[in-house]
Amino acid sequence: MSVTVRIPSPLRPITGGLGELKVEGATVGEILRKLDAQYAGFAERVFDDKGVKRFINVYLNEDNIRDKKNLETEVKAGDTISILPSIAGGLTADYVSV
Amino acid sequence: MIKIPSSVLRQVYDHMEASYPHECCGLLIGTAAGGQRVVHTFRKCRNLNTDRAHDRYDMDPKCWLDTEREFESGPWSIIGIYHSHPDHPSRASQTDTDAALGAGMLDYSYVIGSVQKGTVAGAQSWVLNEAERRFYEEPLVVDEGDQK
Secondary structure, eight states, rough: EEEEEEEOOTTTTTTTSSOOOOOOOOOHHHHHHHHHHHHHTHHHHEEEEEEOTEEEEETTEEGGGGGGGGOOOOEEEEEOEEEEEEEEEEOOOOOOOO | EEEEEHHHHHHHHHHHHHHTEEEEEEEEEEEETTTTTEEEEEEEEEOOSSSSTEEEEOOOHHHHHHHHHHTTTTEEEEEEEEEEESOSSOOBBHHHHHHHHHHOOTTTTEEEEEEEEEEEEEHHHHHHHHTTTTEEEOOOOEHHHHHH
């Protein structure tokens, strides 16, 4: 089944500037692995050895897949997967910018 | 370089001061070309970090999603992030750097406001250098001519 994958602007250099892709698959993980096969460097930006990187969020429609079955979350035709940067930060004693 | 209309910057400061003593965060919307970013408007986002809101922020991911959808027809897009440092300098911290590197936030402005005892004392803007794994300051130009 075909779903839409929305690519955030920080990742678009990897997809040749494309912000939206149609991909076939049964689970979120299968679809994202297909994208890595098609676009070199995709997995490096999205995954680490534990799954989706801490500073990346993946939504299926309106839900964070971390609140569902992570990469094993099933999709259905017409769904939208959104890859989103996790924006975070805060104070520490050491300031490294110049 | 990032240029921000004074009226927009004042509203961002209002958000930072209203959130004190907690950190706040939001998105800067505008145009970017050749390393120059021009802000036209902004969107406030929720800080989901409730345990350490005084020194941490975790932007609600839905805010990015909703804002991208809102502006997907162009010509504006997300060009930066702002957040506050309550009672601390407006310099990017190691925590800010680690998070930005993890999310791959290259070519975005990070505007940080220093809020001292509830009042914004100043702001600086930073851009991530991935190779050196650190932020460098960029000029923040306030467009005083804007009266929107």
